[in-house]
Amino acid sequence: MFRHVKAHLASLLLTLALASGCAAQSDAPFRLIVTHLEPPLVPNSVMDLAVALGYFEREGVNVELVRVQQTPSALAALQAGEGEMANIGVDALLQAMAAGAGDLRAVTSPNTSLPFLIAARAEITDLTGLGGARFGVGRIGSLDHTLSRLVLERLGADLDASEVISLGQPNIRAQALLAGQIDATTMSIGTWASLPDHSGLHILVDQDAYFAAAPLVNKVNAVPAAVLAERPEDVAAVIRALIRISRDFAADPALWVDAMSAALPDTDRTMLETLAPAFAASWSVNGGLSADALDYTANWLFDTEEFAGLSTPALLDWVDFAPVDAALAALGVVDSMDSADR
Template sequence: MTTRKFAAALVAGLSTLALMSGSALAQSSEPFRLILTHLEPPLVPNSVMDLAAELGYFEEEGLDVELIRVQQTPSAVAALQSGEGEMANIGVDALLQVIHSGATDFRAVTSPNKSLPFLIASKDDIATPEDLAGRSFGVGRVGSLDHSLSDMVLSSLGVSLEDSEVVTLGQPNVRGQALAAGQIDATTMSIGVWSEMPDTTGLHVLVDQEAYYEGAPVVNKVNAVPGNVLEERPDDVAAVIRALTRISRDFAENPQLWVDAMAEVRPDVDVAVLEMLAESFAGSWSVNGGMSAQELAFTSEWLYGTEDFASFEPLPLEAWVDFGPVDAVLAELGTDESMDPADR
């Protein structure tokens, strides 16, 4: 056999071995359907699900992942209940509600983007949260998510929102416009809304995204699976978690990878905005699966204290969370101690 033929045979053999090894990581040749509630890759760490498909991370795990896109959380829950998907990225509140409604085998197994990317923006003359006293603060509505979480955040900083004039304004973009026009002095918005404001002259970020989550460590979304999927396709569930954990770690280590990938799938967004967002996400990647037991317990306790859950008996953590799959992945990959607590 010539050297060239031997090399070709060796490459072919290694390729076959690689394919065999990759397919061994997955359990089924059937597509694994992941239900998402966004129609295009979002400008938040949740984009790892879209980008894991785009960049081949799922394929490297030997898994054929099909992204099923729906417009709202109720549609995602309905699709998961009817067997139209194996896993869905849904709000913790929606997961708890569906379990209380009878789907008692549903479990959260990972969270690619656990926190809402909220921040508090204000006029420049409000230098510290204490300066909010006596000033106007825009909220969606009294009791809304942004209102209640911001109240919690400010309380953790020793400030009471009750000392401000709370103004009901509706959606975040409307509140942003009101802030820019000088109609209010401060408000809560997502990093995405802030980044898209055409002019922030005279404004600044009073409480940044990381500090906001520290003050209100409420896990927003999780990836949930029904009991039959956990029972019948555990290796596939682990493969999805492993792919999402690996890509999260890659983006955390090199944010430019996220910028480059998003520039390809979201050419409508200016690269400078993507770079700013990547910098703001520095401590937000789910490098350990996004399943802090302490944060999940805090989220549950907070939700059961809201009006929507007033009539429900609180579920214990083990009734809606299964740490087994993510812990198995971390046993393989190791734990990244730099962010995303893996406390149990």
Template structure:
């Protein structure tokens, strides 16, 4: 005999189960893969600090950071489904696409470029003085070598007259410079700032002038095609949060200092404030996806040794600019920096 009470209970239970499943699916974290183990002393820290300061939460997306050590690990993680978005080198993305990968797209760049500068002995007062001098690099063809060659060439320096010396990592190069073993080198503003004694040294090419001479986008955030299809709204929310926090830090650098300080206890507030000032034009207030700069970066990459045997690829095959475009339609464009 039909029992209406039991039927009603079964219906209610089924409804609750479906609701629970829906909530569980909605509550799945959006996993963002980053290639640093703590918030770094560069604008890329916006990803970590957007979690800490609640920017993602306010946009209605639960972001979980997945930390790996290098771009290859980040690529492996996103390809194996361990994350929805990953921050990787642009060169690695284009290499993947040029060799047949079709399901990854760059959608935002929270930190377009490495904050490089050229430091030198005080006796070297202009780039022209580098002729006949030693210039420390990571290795022949490394990013610092290739970019600095572009910067120096743009300033009229004959590279054949510069003695490029392979030394290794930035911290080793800056110590070699401080010890007088080389005459100049390229390092990030963070490495320069961390050098305790700068006696006899100065910044030969500033961070802003370096990027102006070589506006190469270094890192982008990629998403899988699956994430674009299944979590499109969450991708837009993540981009929105990153743009908002970048604008807030650009407008008030002390907010970045306050936010990063707990994660960098060995760096003085004065040094953090100096770093914040050096980032004045580096924040991706419009998402960091200028088509002009992306194309410049691609053209430059294809002139390097690592790309000499790779087929050219169209930007549309590795970048989707529409998501940043949609975000800027809502937030408006910040004309102060970061051409959209």
């Protein structure tokens, strides 16, 4: 039944030990490193909102968010012991593993597929118009850069034919697009919706077409082996909280709208109500760790230039299913959304 979970007896024992959904084990802060400075307008917001709405507290774990900008800073902070868990790109995790950081494991993904789209100046009417255009990315090799290259390749275009410009966070890229400093960029549907004015802009590749071209697991929550060994119940409690809040938002999108309105009071509520239906299939109600999707993602990444000459690691060398399976043993599996295949 579980193809991949034959590996480690310790993982199986951990699953059994935590299956009852027992309380967390420590009053010490459990520091969760995130790469956004405020709750983002995407399902990844569950991490912020689980703090604000008391989901972590009810599981008995004292979660503190550590905010940094972009995955490299999150990964560095995690490896420096400045947090117990970090929400990072799968590509960055696998690059770290290839560089010798063999103690890191993905344990959940609160938002496996960020709802990305490519927005452009109105005069770029189709993908051929990206040739020679200024295309903004977070940084060369960043998640948005890598995924957009894949998407455009599969849609018959070539990102390398554009002038690729590193600009940083999505909101900065969006403002640069609005100001005419770049001609196109990738952003989440939430960032697009939050722009004050779409005049002169349009969506060149919508979120459905983007995901269809790149059905990858984008981000995971990773922990070091020492955290898994020393604070297993805290890890399980964090995962249970994230699953519970994801299920509540999936069942009633208005709860997400209310929570985001409270967290970002200056945000237009009508815009949030427009966004909520776009996330209907995006909540990680089973913890976001599909073995098939993770295998597909790793195999694709190791075929890219960034991983040239490296061998694709076995799934259980970088993923530990035991904590999420413990949470699902306590909460049950919801069959309608993200797969819990193993």
